[in-house]
Amino acid sequence: MTNGNELIESENPMHPARLICELCRNFYTHGWVTGTGGGISIRDRENGLIFLAPSGVQKERIQPDNIFVMRYKDQEYLRTPTDLKPSACTPLFLAAYTIRDAGACIHTHSQSAVLCSLLFDKVFEISNIEQIKAMPNVTRPGHMKYSDRLVIPIIENTEKEEELEGALRQAIKEYPGTTAVIVRRHGIYVWGETVWKAKVYNEAIDYLLELGVKMKQMGIPTVKN
Numbered sequence: 020m021t022n023g024n025e026l027i028e029s030e031n032p033m034h035p036a037r038l039i040c041e042l043c044r045n046f047y048t049h050g051w052v053t054g055t056g057g058g059i060s061i062r063d064r065e066n067g068l069i070f071l072a073p074s075g076v077q078k079e080r081i082q083p084d085n086i087f088v089m090r091y092k093d094q095e096y097l098r099t100p101t102d103l104k105p106s107a108c109t110p111l112f113l114a115a116y117t118i119r120d121a122g123a124c125i126h127t128h129s130q131s132a133v134l135c136s137l138l139f140d141k142v143f144e145i146s147n148i149e150q151i152k153a154m155p156n157v158t159r160p161g162h163m164k165y166s167d168r169l170v171i172p173i174i175e176n177t178e179k180e181e182e183l184e185g186a187l188r189q190a191i192k193e194y195p196g197t198t199a200v201i202v203r204r205h206g207i208y209v210w211g212e213t214v215w216k217a218k219v220y221n222e223a224i225d226y227l228l229e230l231g232v233k234m235k236q237m238g239i240p241t242v243k244n
């Protein structure tokens with residue numbers, strides 16, 4: 020019987036437990052995980068493990084010792100730090116892993132995502148912007164073109180984070196080309212095949228959401244026909 024500490028102890032800065040801490044600090048500087056909201060989970064495909072941040076803590080102060088580890092195949096916790104609860108986003112992260120075979124999933128409380136959820140109805144749409152080329156095609160290899168239309172579904176918020184799971188699962192299935200779901204008046208979930216792809220998609224999407232808000236303010240359509 021182990022306490023699972025061997026799963027998070029590593030000198031390697033690329034170890035998922037260390038990366039979660041580093042990325043949460045990075046996201047904090049963007050205002051994406053302030054006031055305990057938001058977070059990130061990373062899946063280690065080689066070892067069949069999922070790494071999760073604790074719930075309700077200052078995400079920019081997390082240490083590897085605070086990280087939960089779950090076995091992917093039966094979703095059993097192999098490491099549970101005392102006096103902490105796993106992220107309330109865990110069922111949503113698991114949806115990205117099981118439905119899309121993602122390698123990491125990011126949840127932010129980005130103000131641009133919240134504003135877009137108030138300016139757009141069922142989906143956020145944008146086209147003919149160079150930054151779109153950072154986004155994947157998802158249903159086929161390669162990246163989107165400058166003139167492609169990026170469509171991100173918007174689901175309604177719920178009182179508890181975990182209650183979003185059903186709507187998020189449905190949106191992922193209804194929009195096979197999406198790599199993100201916006202939650203109205205709340206934030207966004209973004210995932211990718213690897214942690215680095217998820218990070219790039221989250222940055223590109225946030226840029227496009229911020230731009231979308233400004234374009235709407237100026238009366239410029241976000242989609243060019």
Ligand SMILES: CSCCC(=O)C(=O)COP(=O)(O)O
Nearest residue numbers: 055056057058074075106107
């Ligand atoms: C002010 S945070 C409210 C809960 C929430 O939306 C959230 O993302 C928190 O997730 P956690 O990982 O801290 O359970």
Ligand SMILES: [Zn+2]
Nearest residue numbers: 056057180206
């Ligand atoms: Zn949240």
